[in-house]
Amino acid sequence: MSVSYLEKLNEILLEAINEGAFPGATYALVIDDYSYTDVLGKRSLFPEEENSLDTIYDMASLTKVVATTTAVLQLLEQGKFRLHTKVSTILPRFKHENLTIFDLMTHTSGLQEGLSKVTSIKSKEEALDKLFSYDLKYEPNKIISYSDLNYILLGLIVEAKSGMTLDQYVKENIFSKLEMKRTGFLPKSFADVSEIAPTEFRDDETYRGLVRGDVHDEASYIMGGVSGHAGLFSNAKDMVNFIKMILHRGTYINKILSEATVDKLFEVQVETHDDLIHNKERRGLGWIIQGKSTPAGDLVSIDDTIMHTGFTGTSLWMDRKNNVGLCILTNRVHPKRGNGLHMEYRARIANFVMAHLNELRKELKEHANN
Numbered sequence: 001m002s003v004s005y006l007e008k009l010n011e012i013l014l015e016a017i018n019e020g021a022f023p024g025a026t027y028a029l030v031i032d033d034y035s036y037t038d039v040l041g042k043r044s045l046f047p048e049e050e051n052s053l054d055t056i057y058d059m060a061s062l063t064k065v066v067a068t069t070t071a072v073l074q075l076l077e078q079g080k081f082r083l084h085t086k087v088s089t090i091l092p093r094f095k096h097e098n099l100t101i102f103d104l105m106t107h108t109s110g111l112q113e114g115l116s117k118v119t120s121i122k123s124k125e126e127a128l129d130k131l132f133s134y135d136l137k138y139e140p141n142k143i144i145s146y147s148d149l150n151y152i153l154l155g156l157i158v159e160a161k162s163g164m165t166l167d168q169y170v171k172e173n174i175f176s177k178l179e180m181k182r183t184g185f186l187p188k189s190f191a192d193v194s195e196i197a198p199t200e201f202r203d204d205e206t207y208r209g210l211v212r213g214d215v216h217d218e219a220s221y222i223m224g225g226v227s228g229h230a231g232l233f234s235n236a237k238d239m240v241n242f243i244k245m246i247l248h249r250g251t252y253i254n255k256i257l258s259e260a261t262v263d264k265l266f267e268v269q270v271e272t273h274d275d276l277i278h279n280k281e282r283r284g285l286g287w288i289i290q291g292k293s294t295p296a297g298d299l300v301s302i303d304d305t306i307m308h309t310g311f312t313g314t315s316l317w318m319d320r321k322n323n324v325g326l327c328i329l330t331n332r333v334h335p336k337r338g339n340g341l342h343m344e345y346r347a348r349i350a351n352f353v354m355a356h357l358n359e360l361r362k363e364l365k366e367h368a369n370n
Helices: 005-019 062-077 101-105 124-133 148-162 166-175 218-222 236-247 259-265 341-355 357-369
Strands: 024-031 034-045 048-050 201-203 208-210 270-272 281-283 305-309 315-319 324-330
Touching (some): 005 034, 024 357, 034 236, 062 259, 062 315, 124 148, 124 218, 148 166, 236 315, 236 324, 315 341, 341 357
Antiparallel strands (some): 270 281, 305 315, 315 324
16 A cells, blocks of 8 residues: 555654644645645634534644735736835834835844833724834844834835725735635635634633634724735735745736746745854845755755744745745644644644655645546
8 A cells, every 4th residue: 555645644643742832724825836735733722613624723833924024016017116125214103214125124224123011002093003113122133033013014015006995905916816715814804703713712912702703913903904014914825826926936827026036035034153053044025045954854854945934823834946835724823822832843744744745745746636
C-alpha cells in the first residue's frame, strides 16, 4: 500500500491538536497549479463543535499582508504615492514629519508596538488621538521593531488616498476580483456567526464573554473591527486563491498586482545581523523574508520565500522558487491565549512539506484528477 504524505501531514496537525496547541485547523496547500484543503479537530470547544472547511477564522496580523500591504501597493501602482512619500503629507495629524510609507511597511519607524492601555480606550476617535500623540520609542531606521501602529497608519493612508473605507476598498479591489467570497472585515456581514471560529473568553473593560464574530484584537475592535493591522477574516478555500495570485506573479482570475510589484515583495529591504548568525531577521514590504527561526521552517528557499503569522494562530508562507504555498488557520487563543505550542508546529509542518515536496506534488495532481 502506497504511503500518503497528505495523511502524514495531517498526523502532525493532529499531534498538535492532541497536545493542545489549538482546538482545530484548516489549511490550504498549493503546489504548482494544484491545491488541496483539509480540516481537522474542533471549530469550538465551548460549545463543542466539529470543524469544517467552511469555518471562517480571525486572521489577526495576516490582515497586514493579505489586505493592507496589497492595498498599499495597488495604490502605489496607481501613482497615488511612492514608498518614500512622507506619511505626514497624507495624514496631516501625524507629527513625525520625516517618517515615510517605507518606514511603516518595514517596521523601522521607531513607533511603539501598539496602543497603550488599549482595553481602557472607549472609541475609535480616542484611539486615533492616542496614536497621533505618541513620540517615537526608537530612532527611525536603526532597528526593526514590529508595530501594529505602523499598519493602523497604513490603513488610514489607504482610506485617505482611495476615498473608500479600508473594508470597502479591499473587498472591491482584492477579494471580489480573486473570488474570495468568504473573506473580509466584519464577518457577520457575510457569514452566520455559527460558521466563525470563536477566539478568546474576555473579561475586561471593553468586552465580556466569548469573542465570536468580532475581531479578537482589542485595538481593531475598539476601532469598529476595521483596521490596517487586524480585523480580516477568511477560510482555507479562499486562501488558495490568494496564494495562487502571489505564485502567479500578481494575476489569478484577475490582475491584482503587477509582476514588478510582486518581485518587490520578495526583496529584502531591511535586515539585522549579529557576529555569528547572519540574516537573523529580514523583512520586505510588510512580509517577513526567510531568515533565522522563521515560521516557514528550515528548508524553504532563502531568497524566494515570504511569510507572516497572526496572533490567533494563523500563518502563511509562499516559496516561489519551489512554487509552493501553505496557509494554516487555527484559533489557538480559544479558549485563552496562554500557550505557544503552535509556534514550534508551524516550522515542523513547513519542514515536512518541503522535505516531501515531490511526493506531495504527485498526490495533489492525483487528487485533482480524481
